[in-house]
Amino acid sequence: EAGVVQSPRYKIIEKKQPVAFWCNPISGHNTLYWYRQNLGQGPELLIRYENEEAVDDSQLPKDRFSAERLKGVDSTLKIQPAELGDSAVYLCASSYGLAGVLEQYFGPGTRLTVT
Amino acid sequence: AQTVTQSQPEMSVQEAETVTLSCTYDTSESDYYLFWYKQPPSRQMILVIRQEAYKQQNATENRFSVNFQKAAKSFSLKISDSQLGDAAMYFCAASLSGGGADGLTFGKGTHLIIQP
Numbered sequence: 001e002a003g004v005v006q007s008p009r010y011k012i013i014e015k016k017q018p019v020a021f022w023c024n025p026i027s028g029h030n031t032l033y034w035y036r037q038n039l040g041q042g043p044e045l046l047i048r049y050e051n052e053e054a055v056d057d058s059q060l061p062k063d064r065f066s067a068e069r070l071k072g073v074d075s076t077l078k079i080q081p082a083e084l085g086d087s088a089v090y091l092c093a094s095s096y097g098l099a100g101v102l103e104q105y106f107g108p109g110t111r112l113t114v115t
Numbered sequence: 116a117q118t119v120t121q122s123q124p125e126m127s128v129q130e131a132e133t134v135t136l137s138c139t140y141d142t143s144e145s146d147y148y149l150f151w152y153k154q155p156p157s158r159q160m161i162l163v164i165r166q167e168a169y170k171q172q173n174a175t176e177n178r179f180s181v182n183f184q185k186a187a188k189s190f191s192l193k194i195s196d197s198q199l200g201d202a203a204m205y206f207c208a209a210s211l212s213g214g215g216a217d218g219l220t221f222g223k224g225t226h227l228i229i230q231p
Contacts, residue, residue, distance in 0.1 A: 033218055035218075040223070040224075041223055041224070042119075042206050042208070042221025042222050042223050042224055043160075043206075043219070043221050044221070045218030045219065045220075048217070048218050056217075056218060089158060091158075091160065093160070103162050103165065104162075104219065106152075106159060106160035106161075107159075108157060108158055108159050109158045109159075111158075
């Protein structure tokens with residue numbers, strides 16, 4: 001079974017430029033998460049989807065960040081414009097089911113460097 | 116606020132020895148879930164072990180076991196017979212909002228070094 005796929009693995013951009021990250025969750029997983037992991041820190045939740053609905057986006061900086069999950073499968077996280085402080089690893093995770101607490105399967109992440 | 120605290124930035128252990136990583140958390144919920152994740156340099160988060168708060172019995176997975184002290188809000192990970200492949204960042208994480216497929220709250224991590 002294929003795991004969570006993320007692309008690109010690395011991205012270097014100049015500040016004020018836009019950037020997008022893509023995530024393909026494990027087949028059949030209806031819950032999808034985006035986390036941001038700053039250097040030397042644990043991941044922090046940005047947004048959680050149940051199917052195509054964003055059910056928790058309270059930590060998403062909505063002035064510059066946006067996300068979508070069309071058809072409840074793949075998801076894209078976008079930053080526009082990027083700032084120096086956005087340099088981090090962006091992790092996508094997925095899990096199956098709505099009830100109970102489920103194991104989250106993580107992708108390898110996208111390392112973003114903003115110069 | 117729900118928090119997870121790991122007070123050991125780095126731990127070192129000799130190969131084949133036992134090491135314990137500490138974690139404390141804060142929540143007002145009675146029903147929650149606790150996890151230990153391993154993150155090697157490849158960045159892929161791997162679930163090591165999970166504990167449901169309503170279960171009194173400590174979870175075990177082969178060489179990995181937890182000491183769950185609900186009253187003290189403590190959740191430590193014990194790794195027995197440490198192996199070189201255990202070297203990684205270890206994150207304590209929790210779903211503290213009372214069930215459901217919630218996002219996880221992570222600690223800052225402990226860097227585990229295995230000395231041959």
